[in-house]
Amino acid sequence: MAQIIDGKGISAEIRLKLHQEVIDFVSSGNPVPHLTAVIVGEDPASQTYVKNKILACKEVGISSETKLLPASTTQEELLQLIGQLNRDDCVSGVLVQLPVPDHINERTICNAVAPEKDVDGFNEINMGRLALDMDGFVPATPLGIKALLEHCNIATHGRNAVVVGRSKNVSLPLAILMHSDGKNATKALDATVTICHRYTPPKELAKHCRQADIIVVAVGKPGLITKDMIKPGACVIDVGINRIKDEKTGKHKLVGDVDFEEVRQVAGHISPVPGGVGPMTVTMLMHNTLQAAKKQAASRRV
Ligand code: GUN
Numbered sequence: 001m002a003q004i005i006d007g008k009g010i011s012a013e014i015r016l017k018l019h020q021e022v023i024d025f026v027s028s029g030n031p032v033p034h035l036t037a038v039i040v041g042e043d044p045a046s047q048t049y050v051k052n053k054i055l056a057c058k059e060v061g062i063s064s065e066t067k068l069l070p071a072s073t074t075q076e077e078l079l080q081l082i083g084q085l086n087r088d089d090c091v092s093g094v095l096v097q098l099p100v101p102d103h104i105n106e107r108t109i110c111n112a113v114a115p116e117k118d119v120d121g122f123n124e125i126n127m128g129r130l131a132l133d134m135d136g137f138v139p140a141t142p143l144g145i146k147a148l149l150e151h152c153n154i155a156t157h158g159r160n161a162v163v164v165g166r167s168k169n170v171s172l173p174l175a176i177l178m179h180s181d182g183k184n185a186t187k188a189l190d191a192t193v194t195i196c197h198r199y200t201p202p203k204e205l206a207k208h209c210r211q212a213d214i215i216v217v218a219v220g221k222p223g224l225i226t227k228d229m230i231k232p233g234a235c236v237i238d239v240g241i242n243r244i245k246d247e248k249t250g251k252h253k254l255v256g257d258v259d260f261e262e263v264r265q266v267a268g269h270i271s272p273v274p275g276g277v278g279p280m281t282v283t284m285l286m287h288n289t290l291q292a293a294k295k296q297a298a299s300r301r302v
Contacts, residue, residue, distance in 0.1 A: 001264060002236070002267035002269055003268065003269050003270075004270060005152055005269055005276055006275070007144075007272075007276040007277055007278065008275045010151050014283050014287070015060050015283055018286050018287060018290060019059065019060045019061050021290060022061040031293075032061070032063045033092045033093070033289050033290050033293035034063045034065070034092050035057055035062055035064045035065075035092065035093045035094075035095070035119065035289045036064070036067060036091050036094050037050045037054065037095050037097060038067045038081065038082075038085075038097065039068050039097045040070075040096070040104065041069075041070070041071035042071060046099075050066055050097050053095075054066060056283065056285070060290075062286060071101050073104075074103075075103065075104045075105060075108065075109070078100070078104060079108070079112050082094065082096070082109070083112070085117070086113070086114040086117060089296075091117065092119075093117050093118075093292045093293075107124075110122040110123055111124050115136070116295060116296060117292055118137050119285060119292055120137070120140065120169075121138050121143075121173065121288065122168075123137075126138075127173065130176050130177065130186060131176055133181055133184035133186055133188070134185055134186070135186070138173060138177060138186065138288075139169055139170065140280075140285040140287075140288060141169070141170045141218075141277060141281045141284070142170065143287070145237055145239070145277060145280070146177055147280060148237065148271065148276075148277070149189070149237075154214065154269060156189035156191045157182065157190040158191070159191050160214070161179075161189075161192065161213065161215070161216070162193075162194045162212040163178065163193060163218075164197070164209075164218065164225070165196075165197060165218040166195055167218060170218045170239060171218050172195075175195050176188075178193045178214075178216075191213075191214065194212075198219075205229070206228065209229040210229060210231055212234055213234055214234065214235045215229075215234060215235070216239060217238055217256070217257040218240060220241070221240070221242070222255050223259045224257045225238075225257055225258040225259065226262060226263065227259065227265060230263055232267075232268075234267055234268060235268055235269040236258055236269070236271070238257055238260070238272070238273050238276060239257070240255070240256040241256065241274075241278065242256065242257070254274050256271075260272060
């Protein structure tokens with residue numbers, strides 16, 4: 001039976017350390033780090049995600065604010081707000097919760113956040129820096145997965161990893177972080193990485209997965225990864241979040257992309273949904289916000 005990767009517990013440990021780091025930073029005469037979250041529209045999932053981020057800020061001693069804008073906000077108005085936040089010395093980190101309404105271009109918005117305040121790591125400069133093994137902000141989910149692997153002592157150097165999914169905010173930066181050089185600034189994982197996606201035929205997907213020592217799946221398809229696709233002892237990280245109706249109880253529940261009950265019988269490690277990657281993503285956002293505050297304080301001193 002696989003060891004369950006306790007993302008919630010690992011995340012709580014990291015948050016305690018971050019809280020102490022924030023206390024030390026502020027006691028040295030620095031301002032309290034501050035995160036501003038922007039939501040455009042009334043998507044209930046976005047409101048829940050941002051609420052969790054704000055609660056995490058409280059937990060680690062970061063101050064925060066949520067700007068709720070109506071769905072009718074124009075791209076120009078949103079860009080103006082981002083510009084104001086970029087110029088405000090009291091704001092360490094800025095995030096615009098995605099998705100934004102259809103009339104707003106997501107890439108234009110991500111690129112408008114100043115790279116030094118881009119705690120989501122979605123700006124083209126930070127993405128480029130990650131791709132080139134340079135110091136910058138790495139998106140929180142890939143950073144959280146790296147922390148989980150490290151915490152559980154999962155070997156990655158020279159091993160086979162499969163990333164299922166090719167989203168620009170999760171799978172792509174994760175694949176970069178997994179294959180890049182551990183000796184460079186991003187302290188990456190040195191794995192041999194295969195990326196599978198919607199056009200990978202199911203037979204090929206199964207074949208690639210069976211070769212993998214580490215599988216990370218971030219697609220949004222419940223039950224995509226089954227027991228027969230797993231090399232015995234492999235580490236399986238599930239990033240999927242799917243709300244489905246439980247056949248037995250008739251109630252809704254959250255599941256990932258992995259058939260958890262089956263796969264845990266052959267895997268060496270497995271992350272659950274909920275309680276696996278999710279809490280780590282929010283914790284790594286806190287990590288990035290503190291790093292942003294530290295870098296900004298250092299650049300003000302010179
Ligand atoms: N929407 C879903 N996940 C995220 C995230 O990590 N950051 C932002 N800004 N929006 C999201």
